[in-house]
Amino acid sequence: MSATHEDGSGEGLTRRGFLRVAGLAGAVAGFSATAARADGQIGYFATDLSDDRLRDMLRTILRIRWHERTMADRMLSDPQYRAYNHFYAGQEAVATGVCAALRNDGPFDQIDLVYSTHRPSGHALAKGVDMKRMQAEMDFRSTGLNGGYAAEMHISDPAVGFMGADGMIGPGHVIATGSAFAFRARGSDQVAVVFGGDGTYATPHFHSALNNARMLQLPFIYVLENNLYHQYAHYSYSSPHTDIADAARAYGIPARVVDGQDVFAVYNAAKEAVDRARAGGGPSFIEAKTYRYYNHWGAPGAEVGKLGAFGYDPLAITSFRPEREVRAWMQRDPVDIARKTLIDWGVLDAPGADALEAEVKAEVAEAFAWAAEQPLCKPEDGLLHVFAEGAVLPRQIA
Amino acid sequence: MSATHEDGSGEGLTRRGFLRVAGLAGAVAGFSATAARADGQIGYFATDLSDDRLRDMLRTILRIRWHERTMADRMLSDPQYRAYNHFYAGQEAVATGVCAALRNDGPFDQIDLVYSTHRPSGHALAKGVDMKRMQAEMDFRSTGLNGGYAAEMHISDPAVGFMGADGMIGPGHVIATGSAFAFRARGSDQVAVVFGGDGTYATPHFHSALNNARMLQLPFIYVLENNLYHQYAHYSYSSPHTDIADAARAYGIPARVVDGQDVFAVYNAAKEAVDRARAGGGPSFIEAKTYRYYNHWGAPGAEVGKLGAFGYDPLAITSFRPEREVRAWMQRDPVDIARKTLIDWGVLDAPGADALEAEVKAEVAEAFAWAAEQPLCKPEDGLLHVFAEGAVLPRQIA
Amino acid sequence: MTVKTWMYSVLEAVQAEMRADPAMVWIFELTPPVASNAGMPVINLETEFGRKRVVNTGIDENWMASAVLGAGLAGSRAATYIPYQGAGMPFQLIQNHAGKLRHMTGGKASLPIVFVMEMTGQTPGFAGQHSDYEIDSTYMHIPGVRTVIPSTPYDAKGMMHAALRSPDPVVYLYPAGLRMLSEEVPDEPYEVPLDKAAVRQEGTDITLVGSGGGMPDVLEAAAQLGAEGMSVEVIDLRVLKQMDTETLVASVAKTKRLLAVDQTYYTLGPAAEVVARCAENVEGARFRRIAFPDAPPPASPEMFKWMRPDAARIVAAAKTMV
Amino acid sequence: MTVKTWMYSVLEAVQAEMRADPAMVWIFELTPPVASNAGMPVINLETEFGRKRVVNTGIDENWMASAVLGAGLAGSRAATYIPYQGAGMPFQLIQNHAGKLRHMTGGKASLPIVFVMEMTGQTPGFAGQHSDYEIDSTYMHIPGVRTVIPSTPYDAKGMMHAALRSPDPVVYLYPAGLRMLSEEVPDEPYEVPLDKAAVRQEGTDITLVGSGGGMPDVLEAAAQLGAEGMSVEVIDLRVLKQMDTETLVASVAKTKRLLAVDQTYYTLGPAAEVVARCAENVEGARFRRIAFPDAPPPASPEMFKWMRPDAARIVAAAKTMV
Ligand SMILES: Cc1ncc(C[n+]2csc(CCOP(=O)(O)OP(=O)(O)O)c2C)c(N)n1
Numbered sequence A, B: 001m002s003a004t005h006e007d008g009s010g011e012g013l014t015r016r017g018f019l020r021v022a023g024l025a026g027a028v029a030g031f032s033a034t035a036a037r038a039d040g041q042i043g044y045f046a047t048d049l050s051d052d053r054l055r056d057m058l059r060t061i062l063r064i065r066w067h068e069r070t071m072a073d074r075m076l077s078d079p080q081y082r083a084y085n086h087f088y089a090g091q092e093a094v095a096t097g098v099c100a101a102l103r104n105d106g107p108f109d110q111i112d113l114v115y116s117t118h119r120p121s122g123h124a125l126a127k128g129v130d131m132k133r134m135q136a137e138m139d140f141r142s143t144g145l146n147g148g149y150a151a152e153m154h155i156s157d158p159a160v161g162f163m164g165a166d167g168m169i170g171p172g173h174v175i176a177t178g179s180a181f182a183f184r185a186r187g188s189d190q191v192a193v194v195f196g197g198d199g200t201y202a203t204p205h206f207h208s209a210l211n212n213a214r215m216l217q218l219p220f221i222y223v224l225e226n227n228l229y230h231q232y233a234h235y236s237y238s239s240p241h242t243d244i245a246d247a248a249r250a251y252g253i254p255a256r257v258v259d260g261q262d263v264f265a266v267y268n269a270a271k272e273a274v275d276r277a278r279a280g281g282g283p284s285f286i287e288a289k290t291y292r293y294y295n296h297w298g299a300p301g302a303e304v305g306k307l308g309a310f311g312y313d314p315l316a317i318t319s320f321r322p323e324r325e326v327r328a329w330m331q332r333d334p335v336d337i338a339r340k341t342l343i344d345w346g347v348l349d350a351p352g353a354d355a356l357e358a359e360v361k362a363e364v365a366e367a368f369a370w371a372a373e374q375p376l377c378k379p380e381d382g383l384l385h386v387f388a389e390g391a392v393l394p395r396q397i398a
Numbered sequence C, D: 001m002t003v004k005t006w007m008y009s010v011l012e013a014v015q016a017e018m019r020a021d022p023a024m025v026w027i028f029e030l031t032p033p034v035a036s037n038a039g040m041p042v043i044n045l046e047t048e049f050g051r052k053r054v055v056n057t058g059i060d061e062n063w064m065a066s067a068v069l070g071a072g073l074a075g076s077r078a079a080t081y082i083p084y085q086g087a088g089m090p091f092q093l094i095q096n097h098a099g100k101l102r103h104m105t106g107g108k109a110s111l112p113i114v115f116v117m118e119m120t121g122q123t124p125g126f127a128g129q130h131s132d133y134e135i136d137s138t139y140m141h142i143p144g145v146r147t148v149i150p151s152t153p154y155d156a157k158g159m160m161h162a163a164l165r166s167p168d169p170v171v172y173l174y175p176a177g178l179r180m181l182s183e184e185v186p187d188e189p190y191e192v193p194l195d196k197a198a199v200r201q202e203g204t205d206i207t208l209v210g211s212g213g214g215m216p217d218v219l220e221a222a223a224q225l226g227a228e229g230m231s232v233e234v235i236d237l238r239v240l241k242q243m244d245t246e247t248l249v250a251s252v253a254k255t256k257r258l259l260a261v262d263q264t265y266y267t268l269g270p271a272a273e274v275v276a277r278c279a280e281n282v283e284g285a286r287f288r289r290i291a292f293p294d295a296p297p298p299a300s301p302e303m304f305k306w307m308r309p310d311a312a313r314i315v316a317a318a319k320t321m322v
């Protein structure tokens, strides 16, 4: 195990102490079968961060979690609510840990770019997208992040390097290598990151993205969130690898398997990959073992236990998620882990953590309230933005 | 090394004797850098074959070689000649060794199927396609193998399990897995084989074909003819693997690297793979290290040394084939190796081998003569065969 | 004869064909081949025929289409259901392989294959990338595939039987918006031909032509116009390739007015071909198209619904012509 | 001003744009970006700009197109030359990503990208799979991409400058048959607009419309008809999306006869859209199309040449109309 970096505040030992305890707790809970297999401690980058940045990571996790819980509540209860969602709760530590290692503000030609998936809200919030405007977009409002054109599966905000949800499985990874190619060509030290699920492994694009990134030594990071399922199938139906990271290693790409429930473990792996990319060392692959709590997808009018709602998937013919599996993963909740770690490290105390959570809840409530008041779109604006200038003709109008 | 199978004729020792000598000869010629890296002796399947079948393998190699040399001559000299070609000379042992391990005649639902490439004539002849009709097709004749619709890059003859040249790089491999899928579904012991060049590695289809074949344990064999170049680039421009077989191994697919100049080494690997597939053991991958003597492609009116002819590639901007590399590979000619091996094994003597070659030359001359006399196509027949029945309308006719 | 949903009717055809032919295979991705219908047995192809013949793959629609082609070439009847998210993935395979192989082999290739392609773009909220109604034109332009687009459960079942029995590759477009449409559908197998448009209603003042997901609005518009005294002939294309020119031309020769309606983009939608064929063959008639504008469908229901040609738009357009 | 080949003219534009913008990238596969021309310096983008900006990839046309899109999104101007064998591979990427991203993001995506698509299907011998002229319709139907098809070296250079400077994704169709066509082309940069058809010749008896690889035959036919006393107006579409309706309609309103010529398949070729737009807007005119039949191009030169609409066919068709 490599030497730890201590930040001089005297917290180092306590932090390491916690890591040992957390490891034990995992073992005690009997996760050997389903829990993440991590590569062990990668580095102590996270322990070096300022208290502010550490608190921000917890805050981000909480913002994602409460945004999502609020959304689920609305779907179940509010007849005016219109937004659908692909749920991210359970996976918050992945987006948060990765984005914490990136450059998220500054001029567009200096920030790092993130390509997201059909499950974008966590990535978006972690990268710095404004929650209010994102929520308005999801609710199809004209003042939404993308003017009401996008909706959940297609949100984007290049201003913070959030290049967009990509609802198609596969193409985004290849497109992201193109951004990395542009960085290398123009001598920039920016990094392109793509998130993808275990479902992306089987796409032909997986090979394309990794092989070209490797051959051209691109500043590209593939973050594979292995939440065990792609829609209604376990990943063992589509991949021969227990660790999909092994597939990346076959290309000669440095790959890490990390515990996706532990934001600091994710951060450590991301930091290592980002440093490598900026230094011209080429691509990296990170497989985060994680789990999604809710259903694949949800929509307004949902009823608990029914399709598109929460829990068991009735369409799941070939395989489905056992109740016990869901409960087992909930024992290693990313919110709890981050919170306990920071308390253990002395960054926060329990009342401080509670206050932070209350703050976040208030912010989320405000974002939903703001979004719900936003104006609807003007019908004829659908003809704009096809090309950079002008509108296309409304051919159907008599 | 496993025990040898001796066929009782007392030739076993001599055969093994040759193999040792051949190995030495390779070393003496100093091929360490460019010569094939083989996995060593795989098995002695080839030594078990009847003399007739061994002679047939030499005959096939010679038929491919003389067909091709005759074609090259016509391109350079005969103003009436119309066929273009992607040359296979130098690689004959691969097609021959693989197809010798397959079931090539019988009812369509029992024979093994071969999917070929833009470089199909060697595969076609080895699988049993009629040379005369193939040559007529290449020359766009109505009595050609495919009625003049196909030409060289698209010839096919399902009757002998030759499913077709596929001029597109990539799709054929995936399509071939579909045939293997059908075999498994209907409980047949047929095998689907696809040939592909080193250029196929970079295609997205490579991943698709291998991953699905592996997940479904299909009776599928991917024969990768690594002739070092895809069009104008060395394969190291598009693959991080020295042995592309390593890429297949990453999927858990049994893979062999064989000396593609030695038809018996190729046969041994193919036999092993075919036996595995028939027994329900799933896919295999064979990488044959080989080399093409002529240019990528040739057409009538060619002039020696010019584009589309023979030798140096003037369009080769990024890389080209050094003259010495071509000459070095020619030292390990598949015709010579097969001939010397059979003489060493006592299957043939030199006059017998010469007689065989003379027979083949006569057959080739006759095939070209026959093809040249065949009728041209009727223009309006271009409207047939779009659908199984009827003709499409000639929309352009006033 | 039972009232059945579209989805049930289609799977009933597939089930019957798979029972009749033990070699036939079905490849799906995320839409399990399962359907239930009031008073009818549940259909589940996967459990009935087993996973060797009915396979659920990883996310690789190009493999699905390619595998079906390879199975066909090997002599097995084969079909796949491509979800709308992946409908563009197998384009090259269908355009350059499935559609060309019979011709390219001089008639030798065996191609008893069906590509069921799910289409969206009819529902507000889905937006841009998740809308793919445009593939109707994409697959209609290329030769060698029969591209069909049923609009009723009856046709859907009959055309599925015909498609599975056809020696030609069939692109069977499946407008997802019609999935739960129901009508009386015979229980036994029957065929609806793969080369005939349907005259849904006869009339003399104007010819309305539509297809697939647009038919409910076209029929609704015809009913409204009829109520106002207009005599409307309604044609459901049903088949995009090869388009049934005769039925179209005969109708327009009679009515002298053609209004062709597309749910796909205006430029080069099927309606362009309808107008062009009729304009070449009928002189002195009036021609008009309405379609989705040349813009991706936006997410906002307000924008989307305004852009989609619905019954009200069709009625308004027809009135300007008669 | 020098007589230059098409290929040289195009690369001259690319070279000038790459000199002006050090971030711009070019991705190719097997066609090295190299051209020479009598009396002019050899252009070799790879050696001039280095392998970080000009890259030769493995055989993966979908990567080429995707990489160009990703580069554009990251703010770099980017272009790729897709060889005809791979022209169908990036369809999904262009249809569902490049063409939709501006709209889907509410105008936020940066898309200064060009897809140069090589087209064949004009030369006998290539056959089925190696013919892809049909992609003109494929890329013309979808929204959000400007699809252009120059037919002269002058336009090829000017439209390449315009394409590379355009903020919109451009599908730049490149009929391979015209590669060696030569004419006087200015040495300095200039733009030919991406939204205007060209009236190549004015006349009053009939309007002939063609595009891309078909233009030499259309012009030859017009010359022959002119020699026989017919007054022929010739329009070169140049732009498929967005098609220049005004120029077409104005011409047909004058001549009252439209003959539209396609080298692509008859059904839903660009000529279908030309006829449909004119038929909707001009009453009492006569309309006719000729095109490649709805069949893949066969290898045999005898079959192929008979099927391809050439000058003689165009002349014959025009004569039946006037
Ligand atoms: C090309 C394509 N095919 C199918 C789909 C439908 N689809 C949406 S999400 C999904 C599963 C994705 O699984 P995974 O990558 O593991 O991500 P997760 O949903 O688990 O986050 C599928 C198949 C799609 N979006 N794109």
Ligand SMILES: Cc1ncc(C[n+]2csc(CCOP(=O)(O)OP(=O)(O)O)c2C)c(N)n1
Pocket (backbone or CB within 6 Å): B118, B119, B167, B168, B169, B170, B196, B197, B198, B199, B200, B227, B229, B230, B231, B296, D030, D059, D083, D085, D086
């Ligand atoms: C999809 C596609 N892209 C490009 C081409 C053009 N092309 C024809 S042959 C060839 C090189 C193939 O190399 P390899 O697979 O090594 O086979 P070899 O020619 O060496 O036998 C290429 C790129 C093609 N046929 N298909």
Ligand SMILES: [Mg+2]
Pocket (backbone or CB within 6 Å): A197, A198, A199, A225, A226, A227, A228, A229, A230, A231
């Ligand atoms: Mg998943």
Ligand SMILES: [Mg+2]
Pocket (backbone or CB within 6 Å): B197, B198, B199, B225, B226, B227, B228, B229, B230, B231
């Ligand atoms: Mg090669």
